Amino acid sequence: MRAKRVLTGLAAFVAVLTGTSLAAPAASAADLYGCPDFNLCFYFNSGFEGAFANYAYSDGNLDNEVFRWGGTNGRGVQVKNNAASVINNEGWTATVYYNSGCNGSVASQSFGMYGGHDFTATMKNNNASFKWPSVGGLFSDCGNRDQD
Amino acid sequence: MVTSDRWRRRAGAFAAAVAAAALAGCSAAPAATSGFDLDAALAKVPADVSTVRGLDLPLDRSLLTPVEELEVIKARTTLIERCLTAHGIGFALEAVDPVRDATKLRRHGLVDAGEAATYGYRDPAVFAARSEAPARRPPPDVVSVITGTRTGKVGGRDVPPGGCAGEADRAIAPDAKPGQEPVSFGLSNRGYEITRTTPPVAAAATKWSRCMAEAGFRYDGPDAAMNDPAFSAGRASAHEIAVATQDVRCKERAGWVPTWVAVERAVQDVLIPQYAGDLARERQHKERQLEVARGING
Numbered sequence: 027m028r029a030k031r032v033l034t035g036l037a038a039f040v041a042v043l044t045g046t047s048l049a050a051p052a053a054s055a056a057d058l059y060g061c062p063d064f065n066l067c068f069y070f071n072s073g074f075e076g077a078f079a080n081y082a083y084s085d086g087n088l089d090n091e092v093f094r095w096g097g098t099n100g101r102g103v104q105v106k107n108n109a110a111s112v113i114n115n116e117g118w119t120a121t122v123y124y125n126s127g128c129n130g131s132v133a134s135q136s137f138g139m140y141g142g143h144d145f146t147a148t149m150k151n152n153n154a155s156f157k158w159p160s161v162g163g164l165f166s167d168c169g170n171r172d173q174d
Numbered sequence: 175m176v177t178s179d180r181w182r183r184r185a186g187a188f189a190a191a192v193a194a195a196a197l198a199g200c201s202a203a204p205a206a207t208s209g210f211d212l213d214a215a216l217a218k219v220p221a222d223v224s225t226v227r228g229l230d231l232p233l234d235r236s237l238l239t240p241v242e243e244l245e246v247i248k249a250r251t252t253l254i255e256r257c258l259t260a261h262g263i264g265f266a267l268e269a270v271d272p273v274r275d276a277t278k279l280r281r282h283g284l285v286d287a288g289e290a291a292t293y294g295y296r297d298p299a300v301f302a303a304r305s306e307a308p309a310r311r312p313p314p315d316v317v318s319v320i321t322g323t324r325t326g327k328v329g330g331r332d333v334p335p336g337g338c339a340g341e342a343d344r345a346i347a348p349d350a351k352p353g354q355e356p357v358s359f360g361l362s363n364r365g366y367e368i369t370r371t372t373p374p375v376a377a378a379a380t381k382w383s384r385c386m387a388e389a390g391f392r393y394d395g396p397d398a399a400m401n402d403p404a405f406s407a408g409r410a411s412a413h414e415i416a417v418a419t420q421d422v423r424c425k426e427r428a429g430w431v432p433t434w435v436a437v438e439r440a441v442q443d444v445l446i447p448q449y450a451g452d453l454a455r456e457r458q459h460k461e462r463q464l465e466v467a468r469g470i471n472g
Contacts, residue, residue: 056317117311118268131280138247140320140339159275
């Protein structure tokens with residue numbers, strides 16, 4: 027599933043740039059803490075530990091994905107409101123929201139490209155949605171999509 | 175007009191109700207109100223909240239706003255680019271626009287009549303025109319220099335520890351942790367949760383609900399309207415716009431914003447002294463990273 031998702035994201039990216047699609051997954055030496063390139067990853071534990079979930083597109087509600095890869099701690103737990111750290115292995119800034127729908131009515135937290143952070147005390151376990159705000163289309167439309 | 179005494183009298187019964195609700199809930203996390211001196215906070219709420227002006231809060235001093243967060247990220251991106259250049263790699267990274275890209279917080283829910291009439295409850299930023307791919311993603315050999323997964327010399331110079339991103343983080347913040355201040359942010363959001371449960375805010379929510387009901391919309395409080403699942407996909411319907419527009423009108427009638435601000439200021443005033451050392455340190459940390467970032471951004 028993970029390989030499929032990474033391939034899907036990568037294929038969409040290549041298609042955007044070149045109008046073509048990939049026939050096979052590219053080798054990725056650019057994983058960060060297991061997080062595939064071109065993805066935002068949420069980890070069940072702080073310090074990028076425990077199980078993680080990866081996202082190639084923005085998502086208005088993280089309630090339909092679970093921590094699926096990596097460590098065993100948290101494996102199978104819903105991502106929404108249960109993440110303790112995040113890796114942004116993408117070339118764009120990511121913003122994570124306290125509320126679903128990328129509506130930052132209470133709080134949001136932004137993460138620069140190619141970096142990892144533990145969530146602050148309140149965003150920990152209050153991650154409900156996210157997007158890459160400087161980029162268009164699927165990366166910032168905040169659609170509620172199933173990326174599991 | 176309501177008096178602080180009246181709120182204090184009701185606080186005991188309310189605290190018991192909150193405790194009962196917490197016990198009935200399934201979450202193992204401690205309630206935001208646990209150990210909080212609600213009486214002390216209510217004593218600080220002005221008797222007449224209609225006199226409250228502005229939206230500023232005490233914790234703002236040590237918090238990065240969403241725009242400031244992106245100012246720091248913009249500077250970090252510039253430093254990464256400069257580092258790449260020093261290693262013989264010319265690559266234009268994401269163009270961060272703090273004002274354009276920052277979250278527009280709705281701390282008090284939807285309060286803008288113009289937004290309500292156009293977007294309902296949706297975030298207007300979601301509908302802003304964006305290029306599909308405004309910046310090329312760096313290729314893997316460049317990413318490896320940014321992240322430090324590649325070591326040794328590149329362009330005749332050693333890749334710094336943690337890559338160009340690590341070097342940028344160290345330049346912006348002495349602890350190499352640029353970004354939001356964790357204690358301040360956590361306290362701010364704890365204060366938000368406490369504020370939501372206080373008698374003055376609950377009373378304002380009741381007034382708001384009555385006002386909404388007059389227009390035929392039945393919600394327990396502003397959160398319920400904004401989080402209505404019917405308002406979560408696609409563009410706003412005529413019904414959503416009608417609810418949102420009435421929501422803004424009823425918030426004005428219920429004195430929602432000044433009530434919320436008055437209470438939240440009081441709540442933060444009670445929380446802050448317990449974390450004075452951490453908050454002073456974070457205020458310095460915030461000012462330092464902003465100063466560096468603005469020097470880089472120009």
